[in-house]
Amino acid sequence: MDTKQRILDEALTLFSEKGYANVFVGDIAERVGIKAPSLYKHYKSKRAIFDAIIEEMNRRFEEQAKAMNINGSNAAADAKVYENMSEEHLLGLGRQFFLYFLHDDYNKRFRKMLTIEQFHDKELADLYTKLYVDDPLSYQGMLLGMVAQAGLLKTDNVEIMTLHFYAPIYYLLTICDRDPSREEQALKTLDEHIRQFNRLYGRTK
Amino acid sequence: MDTKQRILDEALTLFSEKGYANVFVGDIAERVGIKAPSLYKHYKSKRAIFDAIIEEMNRRFEEQAKAMNINGSNAAADAKVYENMSEEHLLGLGRQFFLYFLHDDYNKRFRKMLTIEQFHDKELADLYTKLYVDDPLSYQGMLLGMVAQAGLLKTDNVEIMTLHFYAPIYYLLTICDRDPSREEQALKTLDEHIRQFNRLYGRTK
């Protein structure tokens, strides 16, 4: 990884742990293994580093969204997948989402940074809401909607059903961000949540 | 209100908007209507102001918890209340909780401050989890448990049922903290959530 990228990476780590204001340019430089003034050959200011992180993150998420839409469309075309959606499949869906968000390193650091900085300006608040509230709800709503259409979940309000699926996942995620030692317990709760969700909305059970 | 208390109040407002590190002692003093050095007659450092806020908050929440336990115990003794728990009562319970947390000025500012500072040290992370995760879950679990015992909700797992009741409330709360303009929509969603919750867990429906 080149220096310019390593600066971004180390900065994100520090920002996610201490918040933008508590991280000094010298701290970032030290981690990269250079002196603070050298850093200004790569970025013109501390704020420029922060902005570059946001930009890169937007790029990554757009990429990901594109990939998921392709899968989503493929899945829609190949709808038979959903006619065989079992409780185990549903558990997999929830677990996969939860663990990816929780453990993917870039995701995790970025989410923590946004959590800390979200009230700093409206743009960051909107970004947080998009990434961790609206987008997951819309994506999962699409999937659950297809499962419902296949007759395996029964509801007259897909939006609320999706809220019932996702809100506990989000809730458990924020717990683990604060205290990783609760992860094991959270995973157990997650499974119980999804089994119960399936029982509540499942047609046959 | 005396100066010492007003310093706490204005500091909390500023900390909740900009975070501890972005608030300067001069900002707090200005709001109170004094100069920065005068502030040091009341608190020996900026950190001491922050600590005093945490301390006062702990005091307030303990007081509140005590009051709720008394009500809880009374309610348990007077269990007949729960035998007549209708959907409207359930809606009231959720709404009351949501709106109190959302609008109570001290609560709102304190929650936003803790959100910003939660990763700064473990003590603050634990406090956040206690106040906005574990305590509400345990309190609502107690109430819903009594409703279930009265036969109006049906479940073999009160904990997961309570998660299904509270997680969407928490989720909507964090949305409104970031963007108050979504409050009206959130309240509508809240009502739909609780009606659906009641349908899913209700014995007779």
Add this chain to the structure above:
DNA sequence: GTCTATAAGAAGATAGAC
């Protein structure tokens, strides 16, 4: 591109008069 030296300014905190 990296370094040392240093400027420029901010912010927390203290001294001492009133």
Add this chain to the structure above:
DNA sequence: GTCTATCTTCTTATAGAC
């Protein structure tokens, strides 16, 4: 208890040699 003046330290950023 509040003020003005000031100290001290920290932090971003630049200058200029290599």
